[in-house]
């Protein structure tokens with residue numbers, strides 16, 4: 583069960599994940615978190631860096647959807663439409679429901695999907711218990727909020743274990 587909290591990959595930012603990370607693992611689809619992963623809370627649309635990255639991923643033949651815990655459909659819809667991907671909001675990660683929806687929406691089995699997010703206890707835990715790969719990224723805009731820094735302190739041990747695991751696999 584501890585495995586549920588250990589990501590398979592650790593990157594500073596979503597845009598640092600190369601296509602090869604997915605392709606070498608047979609991953610055919612990705613599940614994207616919006617808030618603090620694709621964009622900061624203060625941003626209303628995805629920044630160009632995220633859009634460019636997603637373009638490269640899709641050029642490699644990888645599908646993408648958004649699974650967000652955000653309760654506001656408007657924000658998630660705007661972000662997802664700007665990226666040209668389907669979305670679900672109020673996903674209640676770590677619930678499996680968003681990941682199961684994603685598998686159906688993309689027509690890809692859960693074990694060939696990687697979820698990317700900034701939170702261990704929602705994004706990573708939800709992905710792992712659904713049977714997906716999970717990649718943790720450093721939250722965009724973390725400096726904006728003290729609570730985030732506090733939350734990160736709790737997550738750091740899990741991220742350290744993941745880093746060691748990733749190093750061993752190299």
Ligand SMILES: [Mg+2]
Pocket residue numbers: 615616617618619699700701
């Ligand atoms: Mg997030």
